[in-house]
Amino acid sequence: MIMKLKNIITILLATLVLLSSCEKWLDVQPKTKVESSDLFQSEIGYKDALWGVYTLMTGTSMYGLNMTVYLDALARLYSSAGSMGAAWQLHNYNYTGSNAQAAIGNMWSATYNTIANINNLVANIEGADKSLFLQDNYNVIYGEAIALRAFLHFDMLRLFAPSYVLNSAAPSIPYVKEFNYNITPQSTVDEALTKVIEDLEAAAALLKQSDPIYTGRVITTTTDNGYLLNRQLRMNYFAVKAVLARAYMWKGDKTNAYTCAMEVVNSGKFKWTSVDNIATTNELRDRTFTPEQVFSLYIENMASNIQYNLSLDARWSSRYMRVNKTYFTRVYPYATDWRGVNTLYLWSDIVTGSYSSERVSTKLWQFSTMPVAYKRRMPLIRLPEMYLIAAECRPNEAIGIINTIRQNRGISEIFSPTSTEAQIINEIKQEYLREFYCEGVAWFYYKRTDSNTLDGYSSFQKANYVLPKPQEEVEFGSRK
Template identity: 25%
Template sequence: MKKIINKSIVFLLFLGLFSSCKKDFLALTPYTSLSPAQALGTETDLKVALNGAYQGMRATDLFGRTVPVAGDEYADNAYVSVKNSGRYIQFNTYAITVADANVGGFWTAAYNTILRANNIINSPLTGSANIAEYKGEAYAIRATCYFYLVRYFAKPYTDAPTSLGVPIILTADVTQKAARSTVSDVYAQILSDLDKAYANITMFSSSIFYSKYAARALQAKVYLYKGDYANAKTAALDVINNSGFTAITTSNWASYWGSGVARTDKLETLFEVSSDGLNNNGFDALTNIYNQSGYGDLLCADDLYNLYSATDIRKTAGFTTGTRGGLAATFVQKYKNGNGSADPDDTKIMRLSDVYLIAAEASLPGDETSARMYLNYVATRRDASFTGYTSTGAQLLSDIITERRKELAFEGDRYGDMNRLKLDINRSSNFSSIALSLPYSDTRRLFPIPQAELDPNPNMKQNPGY
């Protein structure tokens, strides 16, 4: 853990690294000789620091590309074409090692962003609505990073809550060699942070900043991953009933995904990680790994494509077919605004349709009527010819999980769903023949703790199998 702190403390001392995420972000002269407490001496300083925390989330190996890619490719939704640029081959073949650059980059970028959030949270500034707002958003950012870290580097809460999670770092200390906290403790920290975010955030400006109900939506998802269905449903219904957000429909699905602009109209997107024409990952953005005008390496797996009916807008507007590398291919059209666009695609973190599906699953097993209602709210808004699911029992749960796969495809959710439900991964023949299955019991279901974190820290323990 020393590596994390040593790298990130430089950020804390040079707040010039807090740069903008969007065109309207502040750009102030960097402080180069002040302690963090001294540098964050005003509301304006705190806002600049918050913008830097949001910027940290856009790192290519965090939400800028690697994390959402892993969520689909390490599962069964997306595979690497035989014609490729050499990116993410290890996810395709289940050949991740302790020296993997993308996994190491994910870990480091997440903890760097956590430390940026910590600096805001620990600021001595108090006494205004703006300060409370900025700290509330920082709590939500920190919770988001911990939620994704614990999903990939630790066993699911639903399986082993007392097993090793990830280190909880709440302050900056260059001498700290943190051990891994338990999965249960990490979830408790995430939920505590989201409680504070929900209590402190009062403003809504656009989808690229955490709002009160974006934090609440993430909390619903955390409770779902914890297997706490009662609290997941309560939080989800709070968002559905009180947030003022509306869901996309068949008629505006294509225009919604065709726009890379941050939303101010409370349509669908509760929170997304920002990119724009000036502040983006260039050719290394998420959109370009799918877009055939970019790298175009990742293609849709046949079994996922075949789940959609012929009249489903997600199929008719979300894919095209052709050939790549001499083989038949299904190209993903969910991301249309790639390198060179005036506003490249942002990375969706929480959408209202996801919240409806959380409410559906969380209604089970005791309230199948509500489960079908929330499930069909999404499903019938994607396919005008579909009259809705009528299933019960185990089939109803299966239908909800299938609808989650269809709705959230290429947004990074599939792998987390399969892990929390302890489902074996069985891939289509599109994938490498050496990696067509990954049982839940396989140690490769968890990412390795990066070797660079283990070397300087005797308190850090590796996951089994690495």
């Protein structure tokens, strides 16, 4: 990564604010520069550095927009992505367009900047006096940090390199594990994925010893100031296992992928969302299916992040990421599916202007009176993905798994027990399309399976699966 590193770590300080009797949430404070030598003198400093990493991840260059919502434009989940702006250019694979080029470049630079912050934390905690830390906090902070390093590198690999199935020996990305001025050489796809898995396995070992979500240790608001509360908003033990399931699937190792996915499913920590929390008022609706979130981010500026692409503000109509009703009906063919039942729950008709026959997703819409537990959530991993991975790994179990998903989405039609293998594969794909709007998951499914065509779009070129690296990386880092 070509970046100017200093012995100053830039972090976004965050404080815990009690917003309900049972949950603590991030309240993002102004950006502050803190000398590393001062920051890592106490456990609080390590916590602040880790909070800073999570907060960097919420920016629009990363999971606040570009690496979630915009990936759905790449996956052609919308019949149109407007007529201007980054989403429109990405939707049309115009990677040299100024807006798309900026969005892609920002994904790379913001992610590697965040990785640099992680590596600074890791370098310090590996040599730290463990007596600085309360109880199991050393293992938790260290485990989360190296898991996040793997998580971010894995997304860079999935975005900027060929898929494993296509060419595992191809040059891919630099896997950066040191905080210094040196240029890290590119790894091959296989080498980078191996490093991702190594970091994740090491993180899982640490978190298995100490993460309350696994150990069952009771945490209250008075225990360590509630630092270990609400593990869904952190890279917890089961989130690590879920990322491992993704990574093993990317490699084609279905045995390990199934094992990791089912550990998450069978943990009992993540529940299907109740219809009562969906079939309710706009203000009370759990739009992102909170109980199913294995790992999510709290994004302070969610409403402003999505206003140009996913609102009904007429000022931004040229940027709407919208679905026409023909496409909508094809994706959501079942009348009782909560995710697509007309426009009752997660979609809204565009009622004015030239787009009045189309719809926008309301999944990430924010309301001032929403329950605190549902506000500003960006899901990065949810329970249904683990079911779908398991179904793909075990075709003999797939029909039952698909019907479990259907039952928990209000679909009364049973997937036929006499379905062929081709029908099962197609239904798994359709579930990826229905389930993960605004989350960026469908794009990676298409790429992992090396799909020749995207749903309803037969002109797709496989070369579009690999985003171009920033020009300075190519010129000065000798990237391929």
